[in-house]
Amino acid sequence: MKKMILSVAAAALLCSSPMFAETSAQVSAGAVKEAKSAAKERQVEVVKEAVEAVLLTQKVLVALEKGDKKSAKKSLEKAIGKLEVVLAHPNAPALLPIDSSIAATEFTGDLKSIKVALKSVKDLLEDGKVQEARRLLDTLQSEIDIITVSLPLVSYPQALKLAAKYLNSGKSGEAKEILEMALSTMVQSELVIPIPLLKAEALVGAASKIAKKDKEQALKHLEEAKNQLEIAEALGYTSESDTTYKVLYDAIKSVEKEVKGKNRAEKLFEELIGKLKEFKEKAVHHIETKKSE
Numbered sequence: 001m002k003k004m005i006l007s008v009a010a011a012a013l014l015c016s017s018p019m020f021a022e023t024s025a026q027v028s029a030g031a032v033k034e035a036k037s038a039a040k041e042r043q044v045e046v047v048k049e050a051v052e053a054v055l056l057t058q059k060v061l062v063a064l065e066k067g068d069k070k071s072a073k074k075s076l077e078k079a080i081g082k083l084e085v086v087l088a089h090p091n092a093p094a095l096l097p098i099d100s101s102i103a104a105t106e107f108t109g110d111l112k113s114i115k116v117a118l119k120s121v122k123d124l125l126e127d128g129k130v131q132e133a134r135r136l137l138d139t140l141q142s143e144i145d146i147i148t149v150s151l152p153l154v155s156y157p158q159a160l161k162l163a164a165k166y167l168n169s170g171k172s173g174e175a176k177e178i179l180e181m182a183l184s185t186m187v188q189s190e191l192v193i194p195i196p197l198l199k200a201e202a203l204v205g206a207a208s209k210i211a212k213k214d215k216e217q218a219l220k221h222l223e224e225a226k227n228q229l230e231i232a233e234a235l236g237y238t239s240e241s242d243t244t245y246k247v248l249y250d251a252i253k254s255v256e257k258e259v260k261g262k263n264r265a266e267k268l269f270e271e272l273i274g275k276l277k278e279f280k281e282k283a284v285h286h287i288e289t290k291k292s293e
Contacts, residue, residue: 031202
């Protein structure tokens with residue numbers, strides 16, 4: 001029994017030792033997993049009345065296709081009523097979310113493969129092969145996207161009312177056109193979070209925690225952090241931060257030098273992590289487009 005207790009104690013000691021420090025790949029994977037969980041928390045809540053109004057609008061169009069004006073009028077009145085409830089709220093937003101989703105695309109290639117792909121894209125464009133170039137460009141992304149589809153409260157209710165006016169006047173064709181146009185005004189917005197920047201920040205953070213007890217692994221983390229920054233830059237992820245990629249590269253090199261030397265890099269780590277965090281946060285950006293239903 002004593003031998004077993006000693007074995008368990010020894011195993012616990014070993015597991016807490018630098019020998020079992022996370023690899024750079026594990027740190028990166030953990031950062032992406034955590035970011036995906038955080039993205040779910042940032043998803044907006046859909047507005048039930050807006051979702052129902054859109055479904056009813058589509059129901060009106062189906063009824064008009066069948067020539068069932070009575071059902072079309074009934075569904076249209078319900079749709080207008082749903083939005084009137086929202087409009088009555090003093091703090092009603094300009095855009096009403098009707099759908100929210102998360103899409104994650106992680107680039108698994110290296111810097112060299114990015115450069116080769118970009119050259120191929122340029123060659124394809126020069127040869128007029130635009131669609132082939134577009135498909136290749138679509139592979140050059142590494143990001144978590146929070147996608148939201150919203151109904152514009154400024155115009156959608158008015159469009160429904162105009163369609164109702166046409167329908168009551170016996171102008172089914174005009175009503176149908178207005179409703180189809182209203183559905184095409186949905187706004188799709190994307191919050192784009194670059195994955196390589198998430199990884200770089202996590203790697204530097206991990207390196208700062210083990211620099212004193214596992215210099216070799218800390219340096220590996222820093223090297224991979226530089227690699228992730230190079231990938232982010234090559235993929236075209238920019239930031240509105242005053243900090244630049246060059247500043248970040250230089251800051252990592254300074255930390256590496258200190259870790260290899262006297263290893264008093266606490267302050268340097270703190271400054272680097274701060275710069276990375278600011279750079280990453282200002283690299284997250286919104287893309288807004290019209291979504292055709």
